[in-house]
Amino acid sequence: MNTSPLISAIVVSYNTRDMTLKCLRALKADLAGMPSEIWVVDNASSDGSAEAVEREFPDIHVLRSGRNAGFGAANNLAMAQARGELFLLVNSDAFLRAGCAAALVDCLERHPDAAAAGPRIIRPDGSLQISCFRFPSPARAVLENLFVASVFPDHPVLGDYRRWGHDREREVDWVIGACMLVRRKAYEDTGGFDERFFMYAEETDWQKRMRAAGWTIWFTPAGEVVHVGGGSADPEARFNERMFVSLDAYTLKHHGWAGLLVLRSAMVAGCSLRAAGWLIASLFPARRHHAAGRVRRHLRLVVRQALHWRAPGRGALA
Incomplete structure (x- = not known):
């Protein structure tokens, strides 16, 4: 019987061949024993990324977008074809540590109203990368640029998450897209990423729409990811x-x-x-x-x- 996997992991690659391969090795190791499938969307890389993935991982689904379609459009392409109940979106320069995927699944299972969950993200030197944020807004811009948020960092309205240690599970406004687990039902409710956002703010917009549809967003420190950052980004x-x-x-x-x-x-x-x-x-x-x-x-x-x-x-x- 052809049963659907629990997780469809999706990695978008653009001229990050070596990091993409490293990402996939860590991803496969973490998903071992879990019903899952992996998709790689190659955004018209010129460094042989797609071919390298196919050589090393013949069991991974490789999609060639034919152009640099952007992060959101590439993920939409894979989510439209993937079969999992959960979508694990992973940047090509993000490397899951053991138990990360299971921790994210557990978080969603314990919070049935959660559309998405993000893990604790650390840099290669071991320092914390801030990965949870308030939604941008005119009022938030005033609070941050006039330093009100800095004076009251822990205030439930005035503050933000920048001085928080990311050391406990909590509901947040949104998590960064370097690694996030998304419920298929939330994807179906919201239609995926808005492809007018080529790069940056696309995950913010999507999670804003998730919350507008009645879902919540969660952060859990039980899972960890090492994120290099800037793998295929600009100067x-x-x-x-x-x-x-x-x-x-x-x-x-x-x-x-x-x-x-x-x-x-x-x-x-x-x-x-x-x-x-x-x-x-x-x-x-x-x-x-x-x-x-x-x-x-x-x-x-x-x-x-x-x-x-x-x-x-x-x-x-x-």
């Missing part, structure tokens, strides 16, 4: 631009033009205050070089947020 300047364009698109979608104006104004104020602070720090010789770079970075962001306006669409996000 910092390009990364920042893509991130802000996606944030603009998210804000426009959920809060309209008035909300985008408030968010941009808050970011201009926050970056100006940070630039002023680093300018003062640059007066001290020991910090001058580092501070000067920070001043330039924040001033560039001020200019971008104040002057760079365009309606984000698929063309802007691609």
Whole structure:
């Protein structure tokens, strides 16, 4: 009898051949003994990623998108064909530690209203990567850029998760897409990723829609993933631009033009205050070089947020 697997794991690859293979080795080891299948979506890599996966893992399903379709579109392509009751989405530069998948499954089983769960994520040096966040909003932008959230980090409304140790299971607004387990029913309720987001904010938008549909999102430290970060990403300047364009698109979608104006104004104020602070720090010789770079970075962001306006669409996000 051809029974459906419990988990369909999906890895999106774009010119990350060696890391993709390492990711898949860790993934297969963690899924051993669990009813599962693995899908790799190759976004038109030029480094032989798809061929390398097929050679080493003939049992893995490889989909060639034919273009760099973006993270969300690539995952949608696989989820539309996968058979599992749960979708385990894993970045190609994320390596599951033993027991991670089982911990995520356990979390969803204990919280039947949970659409998705994310694990504790650490960097290669062992330090914690913040992986849970509040939903972006004009009000949240004001709280963060005027440092209210920093003054009240643990407040249930004013605070955020940045100073939290990620050391206990809890409901959160959203978890990053480096590794997340998603319930098929939540996928069917929401239709998957909005493919107008090419990169960044796509998982935020999806989880926003999950919560709007009545689902919850959970974090559990019982599972751990090592995340390299930036495996197929852009240099910092390009990364920042893509991130802000996606944030603009998210804000426009959920809060309209008035909300985008408030968010941009808050970011201009926050970056100006940070630039002023680093300018003062640059007066001290020991910090001058580092501070000067920070001043330039924040001033560039001020200019971008104040002057760079365009309606984000698929063309802007691609």
